[in-house]
Amino acid sequence: MxxxxxxxxxxxxxxxxxxxxxxxxxxxxxxxxxxxxxxxxxxxxxxxxxxxxxxxxxxxxxxxxxxxxxxxxxxxxxxxxxxxxxxxxxxxxxxxxxxxxxxxxxxxxxxxxxxxxxxxxxxxxxxxxxxxxxxxxxxxxxxxxxxxxxxxxxxxxxxxxxxxxxxxxxxxxxxxxxxxxxxxxxxxxxxxxxxxxxxxxxxxxxxxxxxxxxxxxxxxxxxxxxxxxxxxxxxxSEKFDGFDSIDERMKRVPNDLNDPQIREEYIKNHVKWFLKNHPDAIGEFMQEVRDKYEPKMKESGQMSLFDLYGPELATVANS
Incomplete structure (x- = not known):
């Protein structure tokens, strides 16, 4: 546009x-x-x-x-x-x-x-x-x-x-x-x-x-x-790497995401919904996901979700 x-x-x-x-x-x-x-x-x-x-x-x-x-x-x-x-x-x-x-x-x-x-x-x-x-x-x-x-x-x-x-x-x-x-x-x-x-x-x-x-x-x-x-x-004219400030709640991972299907859907949507203009915050969000849900994600075979958000964070956020 x-x-x-x-x-x-x-x-x-x-x-x-x-x-x-x-x-x-x-x-x-x-x-x-x-x-x-x-x-x-x-x-x-x-x-x-x-x-x-x-x-x-x-x-x-x-x-x-x-x-x-x-x-x-x-x-x-x-x-x-x-x-x-x-x-x-x-x-x-x-x-x-x-x-x-x-x-x-x-x-x-x-x-x-x-x-x-x-x-x-x-x-x-x-x-x-x-x-x-x-x-x-x-x-x-x-x-x-x-x-x-x-x-x-x-x-x-x-x-x-x-x-x-x-x-x-x-x-x-x-x-x-x-x-x-x-x-x-x-x-x-x-x-x-x-x-x-x-x-x-x-x-x-x-x-x-x-x-x-x-x-x-x-x-x-x-x-x-x-x-x-x-x-x-x-x-x-400056390069854009994400806005210079963020409401810290945007990186918050909800508790009780226990259903594997809902959890996967939510993690993917969270990045698009809340962090589109903040690619530099996606790493912190995913770290909190890991801290809260890593054992459950291992059980449900969802560890590949962490591989989605690597160097191409900005691309993922705007997809």
């Missing part, structure tokens, strides 16, 4: 005005939180009313460009999230769907008060009932296999645990607020179809477009800093 990945250097509000009405299926973005972050050629430091006015303007344009069945995910810090919620619901008449908490284990340390360990993401839809949501594409493996459960997995819930983008991560870029690809993977898979156009008006290091590139979506990324546009273009 041909994908169009477009980067635009410019002011988000002005560039949004150039995008046609109802042409974007999904907006997933991490706007400035107004916390005095240094973004190179601009400082994230507006007066309170100025920041709300800025937010209202770009959100108004964002709603305009969304399709009638479109969805918007907006990252936001604690100080302003209630105001952003009010703008989306009360001022713009959008429909609240989910308040997602991104939990991470490491972050800023405080000695007076409790150290923050989460960011929040607001999910709003343009229509209260008719909007794209592919639950099967974002399910997580069950903890226990039961015939009454959906083998395809469970709803991931609204608390998402992904590691922060540590500076030692090989995919870490020179951007102060880079977000893990796993977060955008879940939003994009859930709320768009292959071939749809996804917009990030504050593209930063290019995470949204990188995920679009690997999931057959078209993408538009806007940023006022030309260095970040160059960073995004460079990132899109």
């Amino acid at each position: 041909d994908k169009e990945l477009k980067t635009i250097c410019g002011d988000a509000i002005e560039e949004l005005k150039k995008i046609p009405d109802k042409s974007i299926r999904l907006i997933a973005t991490d706007p400035p939180y107004n916390l005095n972050k240094n973004y190179g050629n601009n400082q994230d430091k507006l007066k309170f009313d100025e920041y709300l006015d800025f937010s209202r303007q770009w959100l108004t344009e964002a709603k305009r460009v969304l399709t009638d069945d479109g969805t918007m995910y907006v990252f936001m810090g604690m100080r302003y999230i209630s105001y952003i919620y009010t703008i989306l619901e009360q001022d713009l008449g959008m429909t609240f769907n989910s308040w997602i908490t991104w939990y991470y284990t490491q972050g800023i340390g405080k000695t007076k008060g409790f150290s923050p360990r989460h960011d929040d993401i607001l999910m709003f839809t343009k229509n209260p009932k008719k909007f794209v949501f592919h639950l099967d594409d974002v399910r997580v493996p069950q903890k226990y296999y039961r015939s009454v459960n959906n083998m395809r997995g469970a709803n991931p819930g609204n608390v998402w645990e992904f590691s922060h983008m540590h500076y030692c991560n090989k995919n870490r870029k020179q951007h102060p607020t880079q977000k893990p690809e796993g977060l955008f993977e879940r939003m994009i898979l859930a709320s768009s179809d292959p071939g749809d156009t996804v917009l990030d008006p504050f593209v930063g290091s290019g995470t949204a477009l990188r995920v679009c590139q690997q999931t057959d979506r078209n993408g538009i990324g806007i940023d006022i800093n030309p260095d970040y546009i160059d960073m995004t273009k460079e990132r899109l």
Whole structure:
């Protein structure tokens, strides 16, 4: 599938005005939180009313460009999230769907008060009932296999645990607020179809477009800093070895896979269902399969399953 990945250097509000009405299926973005972050050629430091006015303007344009069945995910810090919620619901008449908490284990340390360990993401839809949501594409493996459960997995819930983008991560870029690809993977898979156009008006290091590139979506990324546009273009040219973050539950092997036929079917499907974009995690998954079921697999003659997932992991994951 041909994908169009477009980067635009410019002011988000002005560039949004150039995008046609109802042409974007999904907006997933991490706007400035107004916390005095240094973004190179601009400082994230507006007066309170100025920041709300800025937010209202770009959100108004964002709603305009969304399709009638479109969805918007907006990252936001604690100080302003209630105001952003009010703008989306009360001022713009959008429909609240989910308040997602991104939990991470490491972050800023405080000695007076409790150290923050989460960011929040607001999910709003343009229509209260008719909007794209592919639950099967974002399910997580069950903890226990039961015939009454959906083998395809469970709803991931609204608390998402992904590691922060540590500076030692090989995919870490020179951007102060880079977000893990796993977060955008879940939003994009859930709320768009292959071939749809996804917009990030504050593209930063290019995470949204990188995920679009690997999931057959078209993408538009806007940023006022030309260095970040160059960073995004460079990132899109890099070799893909799997997304830089994963919900650890995706590697989970359900307990009680005792029926040999069900066990074999599940192991093969797990790789396609949960690890398609994470070939580097298949080895850990198969090691847990071995730890839990090796004696039973020897009895049932299923040890050849381990031979399936060797050097050609990426091919297997996408088959």
